[in-house]
Every structure is written in structure tokens, then in C-alpha cells.
Amino acid sequence: MKNKAMKATPDLSRRDFIKTSAALGAATLASGTGRMFAAGSDKIRIGLIGCGGRGTHDATKCLNSSENVELVAMGDLFKDRLDRCRRTLKSNLPDSVQVTEEMCFVGWDAYKKVLACEDVDMVILTQPPHFRPQHLKAAIEAGKHVFMEKPVAVDPVGVRSVIESSELADKKGLTIVAGTQMRRISHLVEGIKSIHDGAIGELVGGQCVRLGDGMLTWGQKERQPGWSDMEWHLRRWLFLTWLSGDFIVEMHVHNLDVMNWALDAHPVQCVAMGGRQVRTGPEYGNCYDHFAIEYEYPNGVRIEYMGSQIDGCTNRNDQRIVGTKGRAYTDFGRVVIEGPGKVEYAWDNIDPCIKQHADQIAAIREGKRLNEGKRIAESSLTSIMGRMSAYTGRALKWDWAMNASKLDLSPAKYEFGDLPMRPVAIPGKTQLI
Amino acid sequence: MKNKTNPKCLVFAQHEGFLHPERSRRVSRRDFIRTSAAAGAAVLASSTSNIFAAGSDTIRIGIIGCGGQGTRDLVSCVKSSPGVEITAMGDLFEDRMKESLDKLKKDVPAALKVPPDKRFVGFDAYRKVLQCDVHMVVLTTPPHWRAQHLKAAVEAGKHVFMEKPAGVDPKAIRSMIETAELAGQKRLSVVAGTQRRHSKKYQEIIRRIHDGAIGEIVAGQGYWNGGDMLGYWKWYDKQGLSDMEWQCRSWPWFTWTSGDHIVEQHVHNLDVLNWALQAHPVQCVGMGGRAVRDLGNIYDHFTVEYEYPNGVRVSSMSRQINGCTDRIAERVVGTKGVADVDRGVITGEKSFRYEGPDPDHYVQEMADLIKSIRDGDPINEGKNVAESTMNAIMGRMSAYTGRALKWDWAMNASKLDLTPAKYEWGDLPVRPVAIPGKTPLV
Numbered sequence: 001m002k003n004k005a006m007k008a009t010p011d012l013s014r015r016d017f018i019k020t021s022a023a024l025g026a027a028t029l030a031s032g033t034g035r036m037f038a039a040g041s042d043k044i045r046i047g048l049i050g051c052g053g054r055g056t057h058d059a060t061k062c063l064n065s066s067e068n069v070e071l072v073a074m075g076d077l078f079k080d081r082l083d084r085c086r087r088t089l090k091s092n093l094p095d096s097v098q099v100t101e102e103m104c105f106v107g108w109d110a111y112k113k114v115l116a117c118e119d120v121d122m123v124i125l126t127q128p129p130h131f132r133p134q135h136l137k138a139a140i141e142a143g144k145h146v147f148m149e150k151p152v153a154v155d156p157v158g159v160r161s162v163i164e165s166s167e168l169a170d171k172k173g174l175t176i177v178a179g180t181q182m183r184r185i186s187h188l189v190e191g192i193k194s195i196h197d198g199a200i201g202e203l204v205g206g207q208c209v210r211l212g213d214g215m216l217t218w219g220q221k222e223r224q225p226g227w228s229d230m231e232w233h234l235r236r237w238l239f240l241t242w243l244s245g246d247f248i249v250e251m252h253v254h255n256l257d258v259m260n261w262a263l264d265a266h267p268v269q270c271v272a273m274g275g276r277q278v279r280t281g282p283e284y285g286n287c288y289d290h291f292a293i294e295y296e297y298p299n300g301v302r303i304e305y306m307g308s309q310i311d312g313c314t315n316r317n318d319q320r321i322v323g324t325k326g327r328a329y330t331d332f333g334r335v336v337i338e339g340p341g342k343v344e345y346a347w348d349n350i351d352p353c354i355k356q357h358a359d360q361i362a363a364i365r366e367g368k369r370l371n372e373g374k375r376i377a378e379s380s381l382t383s384i385m386g387r388m389s390a391y392t393g394r395a396l397k398w399d400w401a402m403n404a405s406k407l408d409l410s411p412a413k414y415e416f417g418d419l420p421m422r423p424v425a426i427p428g429k430t431q432l433i
Numbered sequence: 434m435k436n437k438t439n440p441k442c443l444v445f446a447q448h449e450g451f452l453h454p455e456r457s458r459r460v461s462r463r464d465f466i467r468t469s470a471a472a473g474a475a476v477l478a479s480s481t482s483n484i485f486a487a488g489s490d491t492i493r494i495g496i497i498g499c500g501g502q503g504t505r506d507l508v509s510c511v512k513s514s515p516g517v518e519i520t521a522m523g524d525l526f527e528d529r530m531k532e533s534l535d536k537l538k539k540d541v542p543a544a545l546k547v548p549p550d551k552r553f554v555g556f557d558a559y560r561k562v563l564q565c566d567v568h569m570v571v572l573t574t575p576p577h578w579r580a581q582h583l584k585a586a587v588e589a590g591k592h593v594f595m596e597k598p599a600g601v602d603p604k605a606i607r608s609m610i611e612t613a614e615l616a617g618q619k620r621l622s623v624v625a626g627t628q629r630r631h632s633k634k635y636q637e638i639i640r641r642i643h644d645g646a647i648g649e650i651v652a653g654q655g656y657w658n659g660g661d662m663l664g665y666w667k668w669y670d671k672q673g674l675s676d677m678e679w680q681c682r683s684w685p686w687f688t689w690t691s692g693d694h695i696v697e698q699h700v701h702n703l704d705v706l707n708w709a710l711q712a713h714p715v716q717c718v719g720m721g722g723r724a725v726r727d728l729g730n731i732y733d734h735f736t737v738e739y740e741y742p743n744g745v746r747v748s749s750m751s752r753q754i755n756g757c758t759d760r761i762a763e764r765v766v767g768t769k770g771v772a773d774v775d776r777g778v779i780t781g782e783k784s785f786r787y788e789g790p791d792p793d794h795y796v797q798e799m800a801d802l803i804k805s806i807r808d809g810d811p812i813n814e815g816k817n818v819a820e821s822t823m824n825a826i827m828g829r830m831s832a833y834t835g836r837a838l839k840w841d842w843a844m845n846a847s848k849l850d851l852t853p854a855k856y857e858w859g860d861l862p863v864r865p866v867a868i869p870g871k872t873p874l875v
Contacts, residue, residue, distance in 0.1 A: 201768075204651060204652065204766050204768075204771075205651060205652035205746075205766050207738060207746055207748075209718070209738065211718070211720075211835075214870070271658070271750075271758055271760065273658075273724075273734040273736060273750065273752055274724070274734075275722040275723070275724035275734065276722070277721075277722035277723070277868060277869055278868055278869060278870060278871070290720045290721075290722065290869075292720055292736030292750065294654070294748065294750065300771065302652075302654060302748075302764075302766075304654075304736075304738065304746075304748040306718070306720060306736060306738060308720055308835070308869075310835055310869050310870045311870050312835060312869075312870030312871060313834075313835025313836060313869055313870045314718060314835065314836050314837040316718065316837070320746070322651050322652055322746075322766075324648075324651075324768040324769070325768070327651075327744070392757075393752070393754055393756060393757025393758065394757060394758050395758035395760075426724060426725055427724050427725060427734075427752075427754050427756075427757050428725060428754045428755050428756030428757045429725070429756060
């Protein structure tokens with residue numbers, strides 16, 4: 001039973017589909033909520049906002065996930081990135097990439113122009129994480145379904161905005177899927193379900209460890225003459241906290257999202273440490289290269305997270321949940337439950353990056369609610385609060401971060417000009433805001 | 434009082450007295466001498482070793498390492514038990530010894546009996562102290578020297594109080610474990626300054642854990658997140674000092690002398706975890722760095738995941754940075770409850786809160802040691818503290834190199850030896866700050 005998700009769509013005949021769509025349109029209208037999707041049409045048209053490596057990847061997966069999906073509009077801050085992405089997509093998927101020159105937009109307002117295209121049913125949001133909350137808000141207000149990459153914010157102000165937009169999406173009958181594809185890996189789904197069903201008893205602890213390479217070859221290291229500070233930041237966004245959230249937010253949100261999922265909760269508080277011991281050059285912006293965090297979940301359950309991006313170290317990527325009757329372990333190739341009995345869940349080989357798009361396209365067509373906005377906002381805040389604790393050296397509580405923190409990393413203005421880099425955080429000195 | 438009774442009864446009576454400092458004042462000198470003599474006889478009769486103080490009511494102590502902690506330990510020792518005298522002192526530096534003498538004169542004048550010819554200075558001061566007629570030595574030089582001093586002390590037949598940690602590298606740990614065995618053969622007491630082991634509160638909570646109060650242990654945490662230690666740990670500007678003198682005086686800030694703070698300080702919490710789990714780790718992976726600190730070559734933060742037998746993982750956090758949230762604690766998680774060991778609290782099926790007395794741990798450890806000597810019933814903590822120190826050392830090695838590593842490898846195969854080429858007042862370049870992924874695992 002390989003590629004269940006892939007098979008589902010072709011089985012749907014065109015006539016059936018149009019019928020479903022029409023019914024859905026009526027249902028949506030009747031409930032008074034949102035936009036009428038593709039009534040009378042069998043196509044779903046996609047706009048891509050953020051044409052970097054991940055945007056290219058996600059657009060490809062999306063177009064491959066389901067029949068009758070077309071990419072029709074693209075936007076990016078930089079023309080060279082957009083052109084490269086467009087060329088790649090067109091050569092790989094000539095039929096489903098139908099982006100005319102007039103539907104390519106570059107610059108700070110490119111996202112608005114993509115959203116203004118009436119043809120576009122759904123957008124893929126893949127600019128650097130900093131922009132996600134504002135892009136999501138604009139997309140939902142424009143009545144578009146949204147696939148957005150993780151993380152969805154870099155600060156609590158952004159997290160709150162994402163939660164508001166997600167609530168609005170529900171009111172408007174719009175779907176939101178977040179690029180946390182771990183949620184669709186079959187063995188994680190089954191393994192975590194068995195944890196929730198009590199396979200290892202009551203949960204009392206856990207570990208989340210992701211030690212990986214230093215990402216030193218990422219992007220272009222040399223600053224080009226003529227680049228403003230802003231352009232330099234954007235081209236090196238991975239290493240600037242205001243753009244990426246730092247790697248614990250940008251990448252390890254995947255792992256922390258799995259912890260929240262397994263524990264069926266978000267943390268109550270955390271205490272963290274971290275620093276940059278190896279990636280110390282200016283080309284690595286102001287992000288750290290290691291974090292260690294203790295998250296306390298409800299009922300005093302403590303979870304230890306360790307994450308690093310340093311070359312030449314022992315690599316690990318595994319997670320474990322400890323219960324009163326056993327423990328569950330995953331290295332992402334499988335899930336092993338060691339409870340009263342031992343059970344191993346293996347991967348069904350369905351590409352979760354395809355499945356997440358297939359699920360969304362199906363939900364749109366079937367008029368089903370599918371909204372992962374709040375959940376990914378919470379996982380992003382889990383990462384963000386860990387970073388805040390490591391940067392400042394201060395323990396902090398979820399409720400404070402969610403409701404009271406005023407941290408907002410936005411620059412004063414979005415323009416290609418001067419933008420001094422914030423200094424690397426120093427625990428005990430950097431303020432908790 | 435007839436004196437022909439079973440010596441064990443006398444020993445027991447003495448036990449009562451010496452465990453409780455207040456009560457011990459009531460033991461008359463005559464009673465004491467009698468008891469000691471009986472105890473001495475008992476020891477002789479029972480076996481091999483050094484005959485403690487037979488016919489004498491005094492325990493004579495030498496100190497090797499007259500810094501702040503050494504001086505405090507002496508004061509605690511004198512306060513812990515009657516009949517303790519300080520009779521010999523050794524240190525690398527004359528000025529440090531004088532400071533120590535001044536403080537001892539103020540705090541424990543009656544017990545201070547160190548004539549000028551029993552005050553030794555220099556790299557061989559420890560040998561000279563060990564040649565003196567002392568029953569026991571207090572080993573409180575920087576951790577780098579502990580293992581070699583312990584070896585010399587035990588070979589010389591002295592009982593030992595030694596501060597933690599046990600060493601700074603695996604080589605020292607191997608030496609200490611050997612020496613601890615020798616001490617056992619010679620029936621010498623070796624007490625380590627992991628004073629939580631002598632706390633009534635800790636003892637009660639750990640006893641309950643061992644009795645199953647929290648079920649099977651499945652996880653744990655140890656923390657020493659505190660301040661930067663400036664003002665407490667001495668720092669000397671280099672100025673005209675030789676490299677060696679500068680580093681010896683500023684020893685906490687250099688890995689070869691202190692082992693770094695995870696070893697020097699956090700070993701306390703790691704020791705409690707080993708005690709609670711009745712095991713040492715099987716393997717670990719750690720991380721750390723210097724986010725703030727610019728003195729010496731030690732880190733200012735570490736986090737280590739220790740895996741114990743049966744896959745039980747325990748986490749350790751240690752930080753020395755001002756202005757951060759502090760936490761010094763040990764916690765053990767079981768299938769039936771949680772023990773907050775430092776708070777004396779067990780929560781779960783068998784909830785418990787320790788509300789009994791918990792006398793000063795620093796005094797208690799000395800009282801227990803002196804009593805063990807007088808009873809001829811040695812306490813030997815050498816292996817415990819060597820193992821706890823090894824936890825800390827392997828955590829540091831993992832953080833410094835970025836490599837996961839196994840206990841067996843560290844204990845048996847690691848060649849790490851931070852000893853300088855020679856002990857003399859000369860050049861000694863500072864080793865660079867470790868860089869994970871680059872610093873080799875040796």
C-alpha cells in the first residue's frame with residue numbers, strides 16, 4: 001500500500017470532483033463563512049511567496065501531490081532568486097507551472113501582488129520566518145488557503161499574530177497547513193497514538209536531542225559590493241535571529257513540535273543555556289551554535305532538549321518519551337515502544353512532504369476544516385521561549401511569553417538600507433523583553 | 434567503672450558521644466582516654482592497620498593546601514569533635530599559609546599547634562607534612578594534585594579528608610581508585626568533601642529511594658546554575674608572575690588545575706545522582722562553551738545527558754554566569770513518584786517531607802570521619818568520589834570535543850593527562866579554550 005495519498009486523487013473522476021466542488025461551494029456559502037473555492041472549476045491555483053530553496057521544494061511537492069494543481073504566481077524579494085526558482089520548476093514540471101511574466105513579482109510588496117491575483121486559491125508562504133505572521137495575515141484576509149513553512153514566527157508578537165490569523169481562517173473556512181511534515185510520518189502517527197493510548201503509562205520525562213553539522217556551506221558567505229545591510233541580512237537570513245529565529249526555532253521546531261505532540265501539551269516553563277563556540281565569524285550573523293533547554297510540561301514533567309550545529313561532533317537526531325510503564329524512542333526512521341510489550345513501527349514510505357500537500361488539497365476540495373495554525377504557533381513559541389531563556393539566562397514561563405512578552409524583532413522599516421546587526425546575545429546581560 | 438566489658442559497648446558509647454557535638458562535651462577526659470584505649474586495642478586485635486592514637490586522646494592533623502576551602506575544612510574539623518589538633522601545614526605559597534594561620538588563630542586558637550618548623554612551602558611541602566607525626570591529613574590543594582597527594586598520604590599511612598573533586602583527568606581517577614583500594618587494605622579512612630553524603634536529610638531521602646519509595650528510577654536531573662564565582666574564586670593578574678605561579682594561584686580558572694567548574698563544583702550534584710542511582714553512567718553526550726567568561730580557559734556553561742544502566746537518562750546543567758536564573762538541585766524521577774532530593778521531599782505514592790535535624794554538612798562529614806578513626810571503623814569514600822568526578826570529567830570531555838563517549842573508554846582507554854611537563858616556577862603556556870568539533874578526544 002505505497003503512496004496511498006498519491007492514489008487517492010487520480011481515483012477521483014473529473015465529474016465527481018466538479019460535483020463535490022460545487023456542493024462544497026454551496027455548503028461554504030450557506031454557512032456564511034468564506035470564499036467559495038473553485039466552484040465549477042477543477043483546478044487549484046497556487047501562488048508561491050518566497051522562492052528560495054524551500055519554496056522551490058514545497059512548490060514541487062505540492063504540484064506533485066495532487067491532480068489539477070497549477071502554480072500561477074510567484075513573488076520574492078529578489079529577482080535572481082525568483083528567476084532561478086521559476087526556471088527550476090518549469091523545467092521539472094512544465095505542465096503544472098504556468099507562471100507568466102506578469103505573474104512574477106519582486107520586492108517588499110511582492111506578496112501583496114501575489115495575494116491580489118484573483119486566480120490564486122492557495123499560497124505557499126516560504127519567505128524567511130520573520131515574514132510569516134504578516135504574510136499569513138494578509139493571505140487569510142485575502143481569502144487564500146495557506147501552506148506555510150515552519151517556523152511561523154521568530155518572536156511572541158509574531159506568534160500572537162499567527163494565532164489570530166488562524167482563528168480568522170476558521171471563520172472564513174480557509175485551510176492552513178504548516179510544514180511540520182513529521183506530523184505525517186506514518187510511524188510517528190502510529191507510535192504517538194499508542195503513547196496517547198497509554199502504551200507507556202503516564203509520561204514522566206523525555207529527551208529531545210538533535211546534534212548536527214554546522215551548516216557552514218549554506219548560502220553565499222561573501223558580502224557583495226553594493227549590498228545594503230538589509231540585503232546582506234536577507235541573503236544570510238538563516239544566521240540572523242530577527243529573520244530565522246535562530247536554528248532552534250528555524251530547524252529544531254520540528255523536534256519540539258514532536259515533543260508537544262507526544263505530550264499533547266505545550267511547556268509550562270523552561271530554563272536554557274547556549275552560546276556560540278564555533279560559528280563565531282560575522283558571516284554567521286548573531287545566531288548561536290548550541291542550545292540546551294529544560295522544558296517543564298504540565299504535572300512537572302521535565303523534558304531535556306539539546307541542539308547544536310557544529311561540524312565534527314557526534315551527530316544525533318532522536319527523541320524519547322519516558323513513562324511509568326515503559327518508554328518510546330524514535331530516530332525518525334522508526335518508533336520503538338518499549339512498554340509491557342515491545343512494538344516497532346516502521347515507515348510506510350509515503351513521503352510526508354507530499355502527503356501534507358495532498359491532505360490540504362483534498363481538504364480544500366472536500367470543504368473540510370484543516371487548520372494547523374495554532375498548533376504550529378505553539379510549537380514555534382516552544383522554540384522561541386527556549387531561545388529567549390538561553391539568550392538571557394533567565395527561566396521563563398509560557399504564560400508570560402505568550403501573553404506579556406513584548407519581544408518584537410522587526411526592523412524599523414523594510415527597505416534596502418542600513419541595518420546594524422544586533423549583538424550576539426549574552427546571557428545575564430541581554431534583557432528579557 | 435569496671436573496664437573489662439566488651440569493647441564494642443564502649444565503642445558504641447563513644448559513638449553516641451562523638452556523633453552529637455553537644456553531648457560529646459559531657460564525655461569526661463578520663464572516659465575518653467579509656468574509650469580510646471579500648472578502641473585502639475580493638476583495632477589491634479581485629480587486624481592490620483595503623484593504630485590510631487592508642488593511649489592518646491588527641492588526633493593530630495596536617496593540612497596540605499591552605500587556601501580558603503582548606504582553612505574552612507580545618508575549622509569544621511576542629512568544631513566537629515573534641516581532641517583535634519592542627520600540627521603541620523603545607524602549601525605552595527607562604528602568603529597563603531599565613532592568611533590561613535591568621536584565620537585559624539582567630540577561629541580555633543586552642544587547636545592550632547603548628548610550630549614554624551612544621552610549616553612547609555613549595556611543590557614538596559606535601560611530602561614534608563606527610564613525614565610529620567600526624568594521624569590524618571586534609572588534602573585541599575587544587576584538584577589537579579589530589580590523586581598524587583592521596584596516594585602519598587595513604588602510602589604514608591595517614592587517614593585522609595580530601596576535598597572534591599578527585600582529579601581533573603581519567604589518569605588521576607584511575608590512580609585514585611587504586612589508592613582507595615590500598616586505603617581499604619590498610620584500614621584507613623578516606624572521606625571526600627562531597628558533604629551531601631553526610632547530610633541527614635539527603636541520607637533519609639536516598640534511603641527511601643533505595644527502599645523503593647519512588648518505584649523504579651527512570652530519569653533524573655542535577656543542576657548547579659549559579660554565579661560567575663569572581664570574588665570567591667581568586668583571580669590574580671599575571672603581571673610579574675611566572676606562568677606557573679599565575680596559574681597555580683588562579684587555579685579555578687584553568688582546566689588543568691581545577692578540571693573546569695563542571696568538575697570542580699557540579700561534581701556535588703553528580704555525586705548525589707550516582708548515589709541515588711547506585712551506579713555510574715554508561716555513556717554521555719555534552720555541550721558547553723563560554724558565553725560570557727574571559728578569564729582562564731574554562732567554560733561558563735555545560736549541559737550533559739548521562740545514560741545510566743538500563744537506558745536511564747539523567748540530565749546535568751551547570752552554569753557560572755551572573756544575572757541568570759540560579760538553581761542548585763538534584764531530582765530523581767521514578768515510576769511511582771519524584772524525589773526532590775535537595776529539598777528533602779518525595780512526591781507520589783509515598784509522599785514524604787524530611788523535617789528532622791540536618792546539622793551543618795561540613796561539620797558532620799568531619800565528625801563522621803574523626804569518629805571512624807577513633808572507632809577503628811574506617812569510612813572509605815575514595816571510589817565514590819573518584820567515580821562522581823569521572824562523571825564530571827567525561828561530561829567536560831564530551832562538551833570540549835563535541836563527541837559522545839563511553840564510561841569504559843574514558844575509564845580504561847582515555848590517555849588524557851593534563852599534567853604539565855614539570856612542576857616549577859617557569860613558563861607554561863595556557864592551553865587554548867576548547868572548541869567542540871576541533872579539540873580532539875584524547
